[in-house]
Amino acid sequence: MSAGDVLILNEVSKAYDGRVSMLDRLFGRKAKSLQAVREVSFSIRKGEVMGLVGESGCGKSTIARIAAGLMAPTGGEIGHPGRLRQQMIFQDPFSSLNPRWRVHDIVAEPIRTHGLRPKQEVSARVAELLTQVGLSEADGAKFPQAFSGGQRQRISIARALAGEPDFLILDEPTSALDVSVQAQILDLLRDLQARLNLTSLFITHNLPVVRLMADRIGVVYLGELVELAPTSAIFEHPRHPYTRLLIDAAPDLDAEDRSLHPIPGELPDPSDPPSGCVFRTRCLFATDRCASERPKLRKIGPGEVRCHYDLDLTGRELVA
């Protein structure tokens, strides 16, 4: 942790207590608690894009919500040294914009709420923001339903930038979009990133997208951060078997090599996670130690990994 950190998560956990219905109580069933996030630690430096990848239900969105302060952790702490103004961009541009508000008012709201501009300058600032995200000033008079998914996501971005955030959280911002539109939004975000020196947390299940966008990547599996390293290290020298398998699992555009690389096994029940290492039930290298002892997140090379062993997984295809 250094002075340049914008956000620090220290051993953050989130557990949900299961609800017990009357019927369950009659049968004497106990509540099942669910550990959605377990002892996740990382910090984000100023000007950095930190990516979080993982499959659905792994806890990456819960981490985002905790980082955004929308949800309190049940363990550990979050710190933000200094002033922190944050904004969030969500996956679904259809539910995240109020259909009864004109675009101008949607974008103006954070400016008014935070009193960022004198009243008479708000309209000019909204026009500037709309232009910045590739829309026009005239679009401000329309309602969100007049726009396509990609354009709505531009409105969400304009609204987020209107709050002049120190820190931006993007939760699957392009997952609902078609490929050609996704590329436009990724281009826009990269451009804004470079021009405004934004600090952000970028959450996605899409590895090529996070590889394009992030400086550093955290890989999440079953509520745990299993690996954290600079983007090039994650892809060129993955240290955790899950990272390697995840990279190989997505089909690429090579039509000559048609091999598929499924990750062996199935995701365990999150309310009954394996003992020791959470990934051991699907890991080709698992030993007795992995069942009895939970690995710590430890430094290795330029990153950190939650694995007992120093595995060299470079360029290696793990075949079950």
Add this chain to the structure above:
Amino acid sequence: MTAPLLEVRDLSVTLARGGDELPVLDKVSFDIAPGEVLGVVGESGAGKSMAGVAIIDLLVPPLRRSGGTITLGGERLDLLTPRQMRRVRGKRIGFVFQDPMTSLNPVLTIGRQLTDTMRRHLPLSRNEARERAIAWLTRTGLPNPARVFAAAPHELSGGQRQRVVIALALCAEPDLVIADEPTTALDVSVQAHMLQLLRDLHEETGTAMMLITHDLGVIAKMADRVAVFYAGRLIETARTEMLIARPLHPYTAGLMQATPALDAAGVMRVKAIPGSMPGLGATPPGCAFHPRCNRSRDLCRQVTPPLADAGGHAAACHFPLRQEVA
């Protein structure tokens, strides 16, 4: 070349809206050979799913088939009565949809659904159907097939349900399986399993497949041939390796460049196509892609280019890309 299993000619689908008939599919023609995997790719609204639904005659108003012929193994499907068509669906054409729950009855056990499907289409006794159902569940790689046989859909995970749906689609031994985004709702680790399963079963049974997806990666791994859809039209078709190595249509090339990937220097890159696909009823005159195309000229704005075949590689473009694409 053997006779095609499925021949689709000038298939048109329209959507009725306020007295207008808006074109959803505009004279689309393609073939699928026996045992072939045709990948159908395009963005949402391009009409790729409509083509699949129109073939099995499951369009519901305001959508309707407004023209064209569909021939399966020499029989004109477009002339069949709804009652005759019911015997084609499931028996000769199986289908897998994106959301497994659309194909599964939530209140019947998996076993009941499999045996009902098989006994409807195949001359099997109750016991034979049961044995075959368990064999199918085993083939799809489901752990504990006997338990799954007795289970209701909600007791299974998403990946397990999609395996059941694949078993359902194949259990009556159809000649053709239409799979519409079969892996889109699934996580990447489950997706690869499902593609492997589809491929294994395809190789075992020799069934032909129409694989509809927006994911070029899935196409690259699975399809023998590709058909690219844009704004209700088929704009390019070729063998998969050919199409990916040397697309002729600027939209196909643009779609590939818009997919984040490593370039030759090992750097991630993405190149956006400006604008967006025209909405229903807003298709511009001439080539539907011309407003987004940096190669468009006057001709493109005036005349709709036909799908011109050059040695098994056809593209609907007046000025196709030749060797110049990297």
